[in-house]
Amino acid sequence: MFIDDLPTPALIIDAGALEANLATMAQAWPGNRLRPHVKAHKCSALAKVQQRFGHSGFTCATPREISGLAKAGIEADFLLANESVDPARLGAIAGTGATVAVDSDETVHAAARAGIKNVLIDVFVGLPRCGVEPDDAARLADLARSLRMNVRGVMGYEGHLMMVADATAKRDQVSAAMDTLRGCAEKVGGDVISAGGTGTWREHLDTGITELQAGSYALMDTQYATLGFPFRQAVHVVGTVISRAAGWAVADVGLKALGMDHGNPEVDGYDVWFCSDEHVTFAVKRDPNAHGAPTFLPKVGERVLVAPAHVDPTMSQHERAWVHRDGLVVDEWAIDLRGW
Ligand SMILES: Cc1ncc(COP(=O)(O)O)c(C=O)c1O
Known part of the structure; x- marks a missing residue:
């Protein structure tokens, strides 16, 4: 898989x-x-x-x-x-x-x-x-x-x-x-x-x-990533684009799949506008210096990677983590220490 x-x-x-x-x-x-x-x-x-x-x-x-x-x-x-x-x-x-x-x-x-x-x-x-x-x-x-x-x-x-x-x-x-x-x-x-x-x-x-x-x-998370440490972003939430308009797209990774206390997540290559319960709305980057960023929105049905701003509360929203190597799923880990 x-x-x-x-x-x-x-x-x-x-x-x-x-x-x-x-x-x-x-x-x-x-x-x-x-x-x-x-x-x-x-x-x-x-x-x-x-x-x-x-x-x-x-x-x-x-x-x-x-x-x-x-x-x-x-x-x-x-x-x-x-x-x-x-x-x-x-x-x-x-x-x-x-x-x-x-x-x-x-x-x-x-x-x-x-x-x-x-x-x-x-x-x-x-x-x-x-x-x-x-x-x-x-x-x-x-x-x-x-x-x-x-x-x-x-x-x-x-x-x-x-x-x-x-x-x-x-x-x-x-x-x-x-x-x-x-x-x-x-x-x-x-x-x-x-x-x-x-x-x-x-x-x-x-x-x-x-x-x-x-x-x-x-x-890691996107807040700590701003400090330039030699640690890489190892966790993402994969989402599917479920709707698209002329100026924005929406994927199914909302605030119930993320820890939001450190702000919006990042969607690889795009500007995130906001999250609601089950949605993240994002658009093509407006920054003209964002070289290499996509100039088109993904289509409905395509996948996006969402990087959380705060890892701890993101983990506790999920029952399991899928472990992968280059996209191939190699393991499934229970987030078994959730709760109090
Ligand atoms: C008691 C305590 N020790 C250490 C940490 C450090 O955690 P992190 O490495 O995630 O910043 C925390 C985070 O809130 C904490 O509450």
């Missing part, structure tokens, strides 16, 4: 691009220096490929990602890099030996009650989301130890810095955020300093963290 034979919209993964991305990152961040974030793909089959590239731990955003990986037969050093006070969900992952991020007395007590043995103190490093105030990190670590949990170290996610365009500003801001995190690590104890993502993979080569939590690098 070829990707042109798939019923659309269909999520496809280019195996060659994926492998090239995994190899590039594994060279810079080998073995347990990288803790790939599975929320970016939510697919245990893809996680197994990442294991083959040498990574022995995974970062997860939901308990279900951890229990799903375990159910798929993956034994690894799991990190729930997110807060939870849900005893049932925490209890369900306790048997995997997972390490859980905590940032409050409530999350520490919930982890202890659920039988979690290992925690990381999640520190606020500038992103107004999770993370304890740096001054309170050591006290929280003591509380966790008093409840007989092992404090493995600290994590801090500087998500607000991923897309900083100016290289010097980015390096300085990431470095300042990690000064805070390293300062906490000294007071908290343990040997893990976990941080970062695809957007800061280069800066962290010099920040002294022990592991990088990157996820999007594997499949």
